[in-house]
Amino acid sequence: MAGKKGKILEAATILFAEQGFNETSVADLANATQSAEGTIFYHFKNKNELFVAILENVKEGILKEFSGYMRQCQFESGIEMIEGVIGFFLFLAAKKEQWFRLLQRHYPYEFARTNKNCRTLLEDIYNALVDLFEEAIRRGQLDGSIRELPERKTALILFSMLNGMVWLKFHDLYEPATLYEELLAICHRHLTNGAAPTV
Amino acid sequence: MPVVTVFSGTFCNESDVIEELVQRTGYHYITDEHVVKKAAVLANLGEEKIRHAMAAKTSVFNKFTHEKERSIAWLRLAVAEKLSEKNDLIIDGLCGLLIPQDITHVLRVCLIAGMKSRTEWAKPRQGSSQKATLKEIHQSDLDRTMWVHSLFKVRDPWDSSLHDIVAPTDRMTVPEIVDLIEDNLRSEVIQPTDTSRRAATDFHLAARVGVALAKEGHNVDVSARDGAVTVMIHQNVLMLGRLEEELKAIAAEIDGVQNVETRIGKGFHRTDIYRKYNFDTPKLLLVDDEREFVQTLSERLLMRDVGSAVAYDGKSALEMIDEEDPEVMILDLNMPGIDGIGVLREVKRTRPEIKVIILTGHGSDKDREICMELGAFAYLQKPVNIDVLSEKLKEAKEKMRHNRNGLS
Numbered sequence: 001m002a003g004k005k006g007k008i009l010e011a012a013t014i015l016f017a018e019q020g021f022n023e024t025s026v027a028d029l030a031n032a033t034q035s036a037e038g039t040i041f042y043h044f045k046n047k048n049e050l051f052v053a054i055l056e057n058v059k060e061g062i063l064k065e066f067s068g069y070m071r072q073c074q075f076e077s078g079i080e081m082i083e084g085v086i087g088f089f090l091f092l093a094a095k096k097e098q099w100f101r102l103l104q105r106h107y108p109y110e111f112a113r114t115n116k117n118c119r120t121l122l123e124d125i126y127n128a129l130v131d132l133f134e135e136a137i138r139r140g141q142l143d144g145s146i147r148e149l150p151e152r153k154t155a156l157i158l159f160s161m162l163n164g165m166v167w168l169k170f171h172d173l174y175e176p177a178t179l180y181e182e183l184l185a186i187c188h189r190h191l192t193n194g195a196a197p198t199v
Numbered sequence: 200m201p202v203v204t205v206f207s208g209t210f211c212n213e214s215d216v217i218e219e220l221v222q223r224t225g226y227h228y229i230t231d232e233h234v235v236k237k238a239a240v241l242a243n244l245g246e247e248k249i250r251h252a253m254a255a256k257t258s259v260f261n262k263f264t265h266e267k268e269r270s271i272a273w274l275r276l277a278v279a280e281k282l283s284e285k286n287d288l289i290i291d292g293l294c295g296l297l298i299p300q301d302i303t304h305v306l307r308v309c310l311i312a313g314m315k316s317r318t319e320w321a322k323p324r325q326g327s328s329q330k331a332t333l334k335e336i337h338q339s340d341l342d343r344t345m346w347v348h349s350l351f352k353v354r355d356p357w358d359s360s361l362h363d364i365v366a367p368t369d370r371m372t373v374p375e376i377v378d379l380i381e382d383n384l385r386s387e388v389i390q391p392t393d394t395s396r397r398a399a400t401d402f403h404l405a406a407r408v409g410v411a412l413a414k415e416g417h418n419v420d421v422s423a424r425d426g427a428v429t430v431m432i433h434q435n436v437l438m439l440g441r442l443e444e445e446l447k448a449i450a451a452e453i454d455g456v457q458n459v460e461t462r463i464g465k466g467f468h469r470t471d472i473y474r475k476y477n478f479d480t481p482k483l484l485l486v487d488d489e490r491e492f493v494q495t496l497s498e499r500l501l502m503r504d505v506g507s508a509v510a511y512d513g514k515s516a517l518e519m520i521d522e523e524d525p526e527v528m529i530l531d532l533n534m535p536g537i538d539g540i541g542v543l544r545e546v547k548r549t550r551p552e553i554k555v556i557i558l559t560g561h562g563s564d565k566d567r568e569i570c571m572e573l574g575a576f577a578y579l580q581k582p583v584n585i586d587v588l589s590e591k592l593k594e595a596k597e598k599m600r601h602n603r604n605g606l607s
Contacts, residue, residue, distance in 0.1 A: 112437060119437065126438050152445060 005043045007033050013054050017101035021051060021111075051111065055121040058099045063128055065092055078140020079192055083184060085132045086162060090180070093166045100166055130159045140191065147193040158187065200226075200287040201389045203380065204295025206356070207310035209339040210321040210332075212368045216310055217291055219377045224384070227285055231292030238270070238277035242410075249273060253293050255338075255345035265418045271297075271349075272406070272413035279406040282399055286391065293346050296361065299422070302398045304391040306383055309362035310376070314511050316369035337515065397425065404428065408450045415449060420464070426457035433464035484525035486516040486534070486542065513542040520550060526599045527576075527592060532559040532566060540569060547574040552602060554595035558583060 011032040015024045026047065030037045044050035069088045075081040093100045102108065103125070112119040133155035140146025161183065165176040203226065207213035221228045231253065239246040252270035261267050275297045281288065282298065290298075298305050312320075314336070321332040343356040351361060359365050364383060366376045383389060401423040408428050409421040420431040428450050436442050443461045450459040510516035512534050519525075528546065532539035543555055557570050560581040567578045576598075577591045 109437065113435065122437055123440065127441065130438075130441070152441070156441075 004033070004035060004039060008035065008040055008043060008050070009054060009057055012050055013057070013102060014098050016051065016054065016107075017098040017105065020105060021047070021107040048111070048115065051108075052115065052117045052121065054102070055108065055118060055125070058102065059121050059125045059128070061096065061099060062092070062125060065096070066128070066132060075139075077143050077145035078136050078138070079145040079188070081136035081139060082133065082146075082158070082187060082191065085136055086158075086184065086187065089129070089162050090165065090176070093169075097170075101170055104167060104170060126159075130155050133158045137191070146191045149191070154191070161186075201304045201306055201384055201391065202282065202286060202288045202290065202298075203306045203308060203384065204290045204298065205308045205310060206293065206295055206343075206362065207291075207368075208312065208317065208343070208357075209336055210317040211310050211312045212320055212373070213310045215373050216366075216368065216376050217289065219373055220380060221289060223377055223381060224287070224289070226287045226289045228289045228291065229281060230290075231294050234274055234277045234281065234290075234292070234294040237280065238273040241276055241280070242270075242273040244270075244273070253342060253346060255341045257345075265413070265416050267349075268418045269413040269416075272409045276403075276406040276410050279399075279403040283403050293343065296347065296350055299398070299402055301395075302402060303395040304389060304399075306380065306389050307361070307363045308380055309357055309365045310368050311357045311365065312367060312369035333512065337511070340511075401425065404453070404455050408453050408456065411449050411453055412446065415445075417446060417449075419446065421450075423456075426455060428453075428456050428459045430459065430461045431464045432461060439463075484510060484516065484519055484528045486510045486513070486528065486530045486539070513538060516542055517545055520546065520553070525553060527595045528553055528555045529558050529588075529592075530555055532557060532562055532570075540566070540573070543570060543573050543575060552599065554599050556588075556591055556595060558588070 008029065012024070012029055015028060015032060026037050026040055029040055033040075040050070044053060066088070069084075073081075073084055075084060108118065108122055112122050134151050137146055137149070137151040137154055141148065141151070165179065165183065168174045168176045168179075203220070203224075205213070205217055205220075207216075217228070220226075231250075235246050235249050238244075238249045242249065248266075249270045252267050252274060257267055274294055278290070278294050278297045281290070282302075286304070295305075295307065317336055318329060318332050321336065322329075340356070344354060347353050347356040347358070347361065353361065357365060364379065366379065368376065371379070404426065405421045405423040405428065408423070408430075409419075412419055412421065412430070418434065420433065422429050422431070430446050430450060432439075432442065432446070446461055447459045450456055510519050516528075516530075520528075530539050530542060534542075539557065539559070543557070546553055546555055551574065554576040555574070557567075557575050557578045558581060559566070559579075562570075562578070562580065570578050576595050579588065579591065
């Protein structure tokens with residue numbers, strides 16, 4: 001999205017992610033984008049609508065990033081795809097930190113209780129992320145690189161582990177980079193029933 | 200033949216009633232222990248684990264494991280199996296409440312007595328101190344309160360909406376109570392019909408689905424109607440589509456399930472986040488050891504409307520003041536342990552803003568004088584006119600709110 005509207009969206013994403021939705025005033029937004037408050041209200045009816053637009057943007061961004069990645073990668077097997085997805089997830093969380101910071105704030109979930117659009121968008125985002133793991137596990141089960149296990153549950157658990165890594169990083173709890181190798185090893189051991197790595 | 204469930208407080212002379220009932224009816228008698236044994240076998244779990252579901256105490260890990268709900272699901276299935284085996288049953292204990300109300304050939308009896316009679320009944324049997332006895336009664340009441348709350352979101356285990364008959368065992372003799380039960384057992388409405396038998400079959404089906412879901416850690420309500428299963432989701436889950444698919448897939452595997460529908464329960468969309476922390480805060484604390492069961496129904500209904508908590512002795516009343524933060528208190532003067540005047544004195548010392556209405560059956564003029572001097576808001580004699588009481592309540596609440604606003 002180009003022009004003023006795109007600028008407002010971009011600035012608002014960062015402000016909401018960094019300092020919070022309730023903590024950001026329209027004046028802050030106007031300041032950051034060097035536009036009049038009226039201009040912001042011209043593009044977005046109110047702050048809530050702006051928030052929904054941001055989530056829409058985040059959703060599209062995540063989908064686009066992942067489909068771009070999947071297109072350029074040729075995975076030999078399901079287990080390889082899992083490793084690829086894990087790596088790209090962490091890469092994206094670092095590259096598009098503001099998206100993931102926004103998603104780790106409390107406000108989106110509070111807002112989702114009353115706003116159907118917000119709720120649907122969040123569900124879509126999380127589904128898209130978990131679906132990737134699920135798809136990889138199914139594929140691995142077909143090609144024999146991943147053993148029999150409940151794919152939906154396993155996908156959610158893998159996703160939670162990764163999301164937890166991002167949490168460690170964003171809240172300065174620990175440096176997840178030091179855990180990366182072991183994370184891959186754990187996934188490998190669990191999914192392949194201890195068989196030696198394919199690579 | 201119908202089924203009788205008996206839910207009772209401890210030390211309410213309940214075993215005498217049940218013994219006579221079993222003798223007169225010749226029904227097959229089972230207790231929670233039988234149900235627990237059966238559930239443990241069905242679940243292939245230890246009996247202790249299953250039994251624990253009926254205790255008020257819940258492990259903090261339950262939030263993540265849903266162990267309690269899992270045990271309850273197995274108990275429900277065990278009850279459903281017992282029901283499908285025989286009809287002429289007397290089910291004694293907490294498990295009878297697991298039977299849904301639409302199985303109309305079940306007569307739900309509740310046996311309860313006032314605290315004074317219960318402590319007296321407890322003495323000759325136990326030979327322990329009054330303090331220990333009271334503690335035991337409170338613990339068992341707490342178990343029942345939590346059980347009823349987890350099943351029906353009702354705080355009062357003796358609530359008349361849960362039972363067909365609430366019999367005050369301190370005011371009726373054993374033969375009178377058993378007569379009353381037998382009369383009702385002969386009643387037309389309690390006889391098994393095709394509809395009620397179908398409801399029992401559906402209960403069994405729902406229980407089997409419930410177990411399958413609970414095994415996978417789901418905490419949902421399951422009901423069935425002619426093979427059509429409805430799964431009620433109460434917890435707010437954002438990835439709802441995913442959850443619904445999983446619930447449906449599990450339920451559809453169960454024999455006899457025709458179709459599965461998922462529904463969103465009341466608590467799902469919590470619009471007001473503060474409700475999560477504040478909900479059900481009773482603004483009225485009722486302290487009365489001599490609860491007059493049945494007769495005071497309208498009084499209790501009134502209390503329920505204003506949202507009340509009940510304490511049965513002075514000590515627990517004082518504890519509840521800290522926990523529940525009431526605005527108004529209705530206090531009986533004659534109680535075991537710390538008496539009403541002692542409670543009043545303590546409340547006025549620590550929380551002078553709480554309005555205390557004294558409601559007593561045997562108060563003297565001297566008592567009235569003392570209470571008013573100590574700062575009671577009103578002094579009323581039992582039996583109280585419900586309109587007078589509710590007028591006083593209103594006044595007290597208004598005054599309390601007025602003061603609160605004035606302070607802030």
